Amino acid sequence: GELYCSLPNPRNVRFESINMKNVLHWSAPEGTGDGVLYKVKYAVYGVGKWIRKPECRNINRTWCDLSSETSDYEEQYYASVKAFLNGTCSDWMETTRFNPLTDTKIDPPMVSVSSTGKSISIILTAPEKWKRSPEEESVSLLQVYPGLQYKVSVLNKKTKKRWFFSISNNSLVVPWLEPGTTYCVSAQIHVTTPLLDSGFSKERCIATLKDK
Amino acid sequence: LSMTEIRAGFSAIKANIQSRDPIRSRSILSHPHSLHKVKSSDRCCITHHLFTFYVDKVFKHCRTEDSFVNRKISSIANSFLGARRRLGQCREQNNCVCGEESTEKFKQILANYEGLNVTSAAMKSLGELDILLDWMEKS
Structure with missing residues (x-):
């Protein structure tokens, strides 16, 4: 049976999700130093039965990876954390309802560039959904979000002039550029609905070939 | 039907609405039978049924003490009214x-809905709007 719980509660219990790698995070109860241990449980919304997470039982860290348990993004979830210290405990503290499809963050796309005399070619790769192991089949976020688009920024390093392109497919050729000039490319993922935007990727710079 | 507008409206009130639904063990749309298991040939009909369901049985029972939330609910409801009318035309032309x-x-x-008192069932249904939108947007 449960002890009488007088320990302050874990705080700010929430899912932090990137590319559907869904990790439960929380802050230690106020005023408790070292030595606090935690246990975690989760539930599928609509089923409601709490399921303990053995790998996150009696842990002293303040996070627990629930990616495996929440990998079906057609379901929604709750998770909960309880703290223990010196024979007493806190209440169970719950997250809000977590929807992996709408509540995840998306990494920027991978950008590769090549150039000719007066144009540069850009190829974009959307990140993959989190998977249990490298052997598991990869699922691109493009498959998860059919409306996924790319926003591409191209900067002329000499003139500092910048263009933006919005494209749905994953490649772009930018023609009529100046020879022997460096251009820097960065790209962002934009999903209109549900509304999800990644950050911009690191700039990749390349020079167009000089005129012969 | 502007899914983007409905999504934005719902996102703004999602936490508020879902916090009014303490029942985790029951769902209107996703359990025991998931919307995601509906055959594509049935999608149009189920969508029309659900628009009617939300217009007739959900929005009107979701009044709150928060005027911001009420305004968002009204704008979502109006979007649904428009969509239901257009889908109704599809049904008349036997395309649905x-x-x-x-x-x-x-x-x-409906059985899931009627298994709860009206206010709880309506608030739970509204809190599941993202389940409906996720399903509608699935290719």
Whole structure:
């Protein structure tokens, strides 16, 4: 049976999700130093039965990876954390309802560039959904979000002039550029609905070939 | 039907609405039978049923003490009204046939709804709007 719980509660219990790698995070109860241990449980919304997470039982860290348990993004979830210290405990503290499809963050796309005399070619790769192991089949976020688009920024390093392109497919050729000039490319993922935007990727710079 | 507008409206009130639904063990749309298991041939009919369901049985029972939330609910409801009218036209032109399976599916949703008192059922249904939108946007 449960002890009488007088320990302050874990705080700010929430899912932090990137590319559907869904990790439960929380802050230690106020005023408790070292030595606090935690246990975690989760539930599928609509089923409601709490399921303990053995790998996150009696842990002293303040996070627990629930990616495996929440990998079906057609379901929604709750998770909960309880703290223990010196024979007493806190209440169970719950997250809000977590929807992996709408509540995840998306990494920027991978950008590769090549150039000719007066144009540069850009190829974009959307990140993959989190998977249990490298052997598991990869699922691109493009498959998860059919409306996924790319926003591409191209900067002329000499003139500092910048263009933006919005494209749905994953490649772009930018023609009529100046020879022997460096251009820097960065790209962002934009999903209109549900509304999800990644950050911009690191700039990749390349020079167009000089005129012969 | 501007899914983007409905999504934005719902996102703004999602935490508020879902916090009013303490029942984790029951769902209107996703359990025991998931919307995601509906055959593509039944999608149009189920969508029309669900628009009617939300207009007739959900939005009107979701009044809150928060005027911001109420305004968002009203704008979502208006979007649904427009969409239902257009889907109704589809049904009149026989482009939105209701098979036995979709009728059965919708009965299950109604049974889930009627298994709770009206206010709880309406608030739970509203809190599940992202389940409906996720399903509608699935290719």
